[in-house]
Amino acid sequence: MIEDLSFLSQTLLFTQALIFCRIAAIVVAMPGLSDPSISTPIKVAFSLFLTLAISAHVVTTPMAIPSGMESLLSCLVREIMIGTFIGLCSRVLFLALELIGTIYAQQIGFSNAVLFNPFLGHEASPIGTLMIMSATLVVFTTDLHHYIFEGIAESYKILPLQTEGPWQVESFYLGFVKVLATSFQLAIKISAPILILGTVFYVALGVLNRLMPQMPIFFVAQPAQILVGLLVLFLSFKASMSLFLDKYKDMWLDLSMFSG
Numbered sequence: 001m002i003e004d005l006s007f008l009s010q011t012l013l014f015t016q017a018l019i020f021c022r023i024a025a026i027v028v029a030m031p032g033l034s035d036p037s038i039s040t041p042i043k044v045a046f047s048l049f050l051t052l053a054i055s056a057h058v059v060t061t062p063m064a065i066p067s068g069m070e071s072l073l074s075c076l077v078r079e080i081m082i083g084t085f086i087g088l089c090s091r092v093l094f095l096a097l098e099l100i101g102t103i104y105a106q107q108i109g110f111s112n113a114v115l116f117n118p119f120l121g122h123e124a125s126p127i128g129t130l131m132i133m134s135a136t137l138v139v140f141t142t143d144l145h146h147y148i149f150e151g152i153a154e155s156y157k158i159l160p161l162q163t164e165g166p167w168q169v170e171s172f173y174l175g176f177v178k179v180l181a182t183s184f185q186l187a188i189k190i191s192a193p194i195l196i197l198g199t200v201f202y203v204a205l206g207v208l209n210r211l212m213p214q215m216p217i218f219f220v221a222q223p224a225q226i227l228v229g230l231l232v233l234f235l236s237f238k239a240s241m242s243l244f245l246d247k248y249k250d251m252w253l254d255l256s257m258f259s260g
Contacts, residue, residue: 014065018161019058020051021076022083026152029087031094032136035118050152058156075161082159085172086152086255089179093248094119096183096190097135100240101128103191107198108229109222127233131240135248138241144249151252158255179251186247190240194232201228 024047027033033043066072098117105111105125117124119132139145201224209217 011065015059015161016051016055018075018079019055019156020047021079022155023047023050023054023152025080025083026087026090029084030090030148031119031132032139034087034091037118050149054149054153054156058153059161079161081172082155085176086155089176089251090148090248092176092179092183093186093244093251094132094135096187097131097244098124098128099184099187100191101125101131103187104128104194104229104233107194108226110226134237135241135244138245139248142245144245147249147252151255154253155255175255182247182251186244190236190243193236194229197228197232201225 024044027043027047027050033046066075098119102125104127105113110125110127113126114123115126115129116122117129117132119129119136205217205221208215
C-alpha cells in the first residue's frame with residue numbers, strides 16, 4: 001500500500017513537472033510577462049500557480065515516468081519546446097504593432113524620433129511603443145487574458161502530454177510560419193490608410209511644387225505631414241486595436257495549427 005502511494009506521488013509530481021515546463025516556457029516567451037522588469041521569482045510563482053490551477057482540468061490520469069534518463073529529458077524538452085513556440089507566436093503578433101508604428105513614423109517624419117520600448121528592450125518608434133502599450137492595457141482591461149488561460153488549457157487537448165511517440169516538429173514550424181504570415185498581413189492592413197494617404201500626399205506635394213516652384217515646399221509640408229499622419233492614427237486607432245485583439249484572441253483559441 002505504501003509503495004503504491006509512493007509510486008502515485010511520483011507520477012503526480014512528474015505530471016505536474018511536465019505541465020509546469022510548458023507553462024513556464026509560455027510565460028517566459030509571451031509578451032508582457034516576459035518583460036525584464038518582472039523579476040524571475042514572480043514569473044516562477046505565476047507559472048506554479050497556473051500549473052496548479054489547470055492541472056486538474058487538463059490531465060485525468062498521472063503520466064507514467066519513463067524508464068530511462070534520455071526519455072525523461074526528451075519529455076521535458078518537448079514540453080518546453082511546445083510552450084516556447086506558443087509564447088513566441090503570441091509575441092510575433094505584438095511585433096506587428098511595432099512594424100505598424102515604424103511605418104507610421106516613416107510616413108509622417110518621425111523616423112529619427114525614438115523612445116525606449118520596454119516590450120522590445122531597446123529604443124523604437126514612439127508610435128509603435130504607444131500601440132504596444134495600448135494593446136497590452138486593452139488585453140487586461142477587456143479580460144482578454146481569460147482567453148489566454150483558456151488557450152493554454154486547450155493546448156493540452158491539441159498537444160497532450162506524452163512520454164513517447166513523434167515530436168511533430170514540422171507542425172510547430174508550420175504553425176509558427178502561419179502566425180508570422182498573419183502578423184505581417186495584420187500590419188499591412190492596419191497601416192494601409194497611412195500608406196495610401198502618404199502616397200497621395202507626396203504626389204500632391206510634387207504637383208504643388210511644379211505649379212508653384214517659389215513655394216518652400218519642405219517648410220510647408222512637414223507640419224502638414226505630421227498633422228495628417230496623427231489625424232489618421234487618431235481616427236483609425238480604435239479599429240486598429242479591435243482588429244489586433246480579434247487576431248490575438250483567435251490565435252489563442254485556435255492552437256490546432258500546431259497539431260499538424
